[in-house]
Amino acid sequence: MSPDQSTADTVPALVLNDGHPIPQLGFGVFQIPPPDTEAATTTALGIGYRHIDTAEMYQNEKGVGLAVARSDLDRSEVFVTSKLNNGFHRPDDARRAFDKTLGELGFEFIDLFLIHWPLPTLYDGDFVSTGEVLVEFQADGRARSIGVSNFQPHHLDRLRTNSDVVPAVNQIEVHPYLTQNDLRAYDADHGIATEAWSPIAQGKVLGDPTIRAIAAGVGKTPAQVVLRWHIQRGDIVFPKSVTTSRMQENFEIFDFELAPGDMDRITALNRDERTGPDPDTFDYVPT
Numbered sequence: 680m681s682p683d684q685s686t687a688d689t690v691p692a693l694v695l696n697d698g699h700p701i702p703q704l705g706f707g708v709f710q711i712p713p714p715d716t717e718a719a720t721t722t723a724l725g726i727g728y729r730h731i732d733t734a735e736m737y738q739n740e741k742g743v744g745l746a747v748a749r750s751d752l753d754r755s756e757v758f759v760t761s762k763l764n765n766g767f768h769r770p771d772d773a774r775r776a777f778d779k780t781l782g783e784l785g786f787e788f789i790d791l792f793l794i795h796w797p798l799p800t801l802y803d804g805d806f807v808s809t810g811e812v813l814v815e816f817q818a819d820g821r822a823r824s825i826g827v828s829n830f831q832p833h834h835l836d837r838l839r840t841n842s843d844v845v846p847a848v849n850q851i852e853v854h855p856y857l858t859q860n861d862l863r864a865y866d867a868d869h870g871i872a873t874e875a876w877s878p879i880a881q882g883k884v885l886g887d888p889t890i891r892a893i894a895a896g897v898g899k900t901p902a903q904v905v906l907r908w909h910i911q912r913g914d915i916v917f918p919k920s921v922t923t924s925r926m927q928e929n930f931e932i933f934d935f936e937l938a939p940g941d942m943d944r945i946t947a948l949n950r951d952e953r954t955g956p957d958p959d960t961f962d963y964v965p966t
């Protein structure tokens with residue numbers, strides 16, 4: 680079957696520093712229970728999403744892979760990301776974990792594979808050799824693009840100084856209460872695309888009076904306004920929802936534009952407030 684033209688037409692693609700295109704809007708599957716993931720992903724693909732963000736840690740790669748395989752889309756039409764789990768930073772463990780990820784997904788290759796967390800307090804702080812293993816996956820063609828997640832500038836500096844690893848993306852927490860202007864600027868200065876996780880702060884920003892007022896002014900919902908703000912800042916987003924109407928709502932953000940003044944009002948809501956862990960101290964290793 681031919682690709683869904685509405686998707687190709689409406690969701691912009693950014694070009695990563697390795698030349699590969701990535702749809703700027705995707706669908707995240709964090710906290711979707713494994714038995715529900717195939718159905719949710721199938722619904723997302725039906726709406727037009729062509730970019731799915733999963734991770735070994737979410738334990739639902741299999742559902743993502745089944746949804747892609749059982750759709751009438753070619754594998755090449757869906758951009759899929761997964762991430763190395765925190766227990767597998769040592770090179771041989773990372774190699775085994777990556778094999779398992781491809782096996783769970785049922786894929787020959789993955790579009791993007793990330794180091795999920797830097798874990799600077801574990802493994803003697805050595806995420807550099809972990810990054811070098813990801814380069815092997817890219818060299819043998821099984822990972823089209825490679826990158827990192829939750830890396831701070833000093834982590835990226837260390838990676839650059841001690842290796843030839845060139846991350847295509849840095850996936851970090853970003854939303855109106857955590858605008859991450861400095862880290863995003865660092866990424867941009869080094870040709871790294873920023874992916875904004877928890878783009879609506881898991882719903883926490885949707886009741887904000889400023890966001891609600893802007894939404895009323897443009898005739899859109901608060902979630903659409905916040906996602907549009909990310910898109911206009913140039914970041915990549917993949918909101919999660921198991922609610923079909925919200926999945927549809929989150930997809931309809933390309934038929935309006937926020938004025939510069941509204942963009943600035945949203946950015947000014949920053950409180951440096953995380954919903955998730957601090958990357959410098961996070962040391963959770965699932966058992």
Ligand SMILES: NC(=O)c1ccc[n+]([C@@H]2O[C@H](COP(=O)([O-])OP(=O)(O)OC[C@H]3O[C@@H](n4cnc5c(N)ncnc54)[C@H](OP(=O)(O)O)[C@@H]3O)[C@@H](O)[C@H]2O)c1
Nearest residue numbers: 707708709732876877878879880881902918919920921922
């Ligand atoms: N790299 C990392 O460390 C990391 C960490 C966290 C997340 N992520 C990625 O980022 C993705 C998104 O982040 P997230 O899942 O934490 O949070 P999110 O997308 O900011 O928010 C998801 C929550 O918002 C609700 N929601 C979604 N759309 C809505 C709408 N239009 N109106 C009202 N509520 C809405 C969802 O509810 P329902 O599902 O009940 O509809 C869910 O409770 C994840 O799925 C994952 O792929 C990565």
